Amino acid sequence: MTSRDRAAAPPLSRTAYVAERLKEDVASGAIKPGELIKQTVLAKKYGVSATPVREAMRLLEADGVLDYSPHRGATVREMTPDTARDLYRLRAAVEKVAAEMAVDRMTDAGLAAIKEKHAALAQAQRAGTASPAELSMMNREFHFAIYRQTSPLIVQHVELLWARFTPDTTVWRRPEDAAELQHDHDDILDALVRRDAAAAGRLTAEHIEHAARIRESEPDLRAAGHDERQDFERA
Structure with missing residues (x-):
């Protein structure tokens, strides 16, 4: 979604907003497969608290975009x-x-x-x-x-x-x-x-x-x- 599209769209919840930004960053290559994703870094980048970042990451994990390991954390799923x-x-x-x-x-x-x-x-x-x-x-x-x-x-x-x-x-x-x-x-x-x-x-x-x-x-x-x-x- 471009900035023009985002401006024309209805307001998003914080979780939906973070999920949208995360998908854009993955699609653009700003976040690469296998790269560790830190909640605190994303929260600061997107200007939100840690809670919507955590919820958005769970959504993208369910959609198969992210992998989550209790020991390593979240990463973009690598292609097989x-x-x-x-x-x-x-x-x-x-x-x-x-x-x-x-x-x-x-x-x-x-x-x-x-x-x-x-x-x-x-x-x-x-x-x-x-x-x-x-x-x-x-x-x-x-x-x-x-x-x-x-x-x-x-x-x-x-x-x-x-x-x-x-x-x-x-x-x-x-x-x-x-x-x-x-x-x-x-x-x-x-x-x-x-x-x-x-x-x-x-x-x-x-x-x-x-x-x-x-x-x-x-x-x-x-x-x-x-x-x-x-x-x-x-x-």
């Missing part, structure tokens, strides 16, 4: 191969529906905002001055300009899925991959302009599957954390 594959499959399904809904509910102003984010990313690629992390954040802005045409519920659900991938592990690193992903964006935008909900949904799902293939093909991007499946089966 199974988790990465599951997340991309979930993203493809959820964002397909979100793109279809966006077409149904999109206003002229909403479409203009989507075009603006698309053009900004295209310009950054042409200029060649943006870092991969910056391209990743601009990619996020393009996608969420689309999803914000749906409802806060949809946006919050998609945000939880995106929060597990940080800009420093982006698939937008190699220019050839970035060019292909932006071509996907061109096709998605064309479907949105034509108000073709089915095409927008299908192309969005294919785009996410494309990103998943890029991640799997590059060893230093492929998730390498401990596989959680056996732990889950024993629980």
Whole structure:
């Protein structure tokens, strides 16, 4: 959620406010996977007491964004191969529906905002001055300009899925991959302009599957954390 969106939104409880800020910091890479999260530091940073920070961290632990250990404390959950594959499959399904809904509910102003984010990313690629992390954040802005045409519920659900991938592990690193992903964006935008909900949904799902293939093909991007499946089966 941008500062403009936050200003337009209804007031949040302190816990919801902290949870929103935490998700933003995880998604932007300001808080990295495996990094210890200190309640006192976050309370000072967000200008709240320790109580809403503690409650927000519990919410994000329940959502799978954070891990908590009595001995170590809270950390951003590290990606595992199974988790990465599951997340991309979930993203493809959820964002397909979100793109279809966006077409149904999109206003002229909403479409203009989507075009603006698309053009900004295209310009950054042409200029060649943006870092991969910056391209990743601009990619996020393009996608969420689309999803914000749906409802806060949809946006919050998609945000939880995106929060597990940080800009420093982006698939937008190699220019050839970035060019292909932006071509996907061109096709998605064309479907949105034509108000073709089915095409927008299908192309969005294919785009996410494309990103998943890029991640799997590059060893230093492929998730390498401990596989959680056996732990889950024993629980």
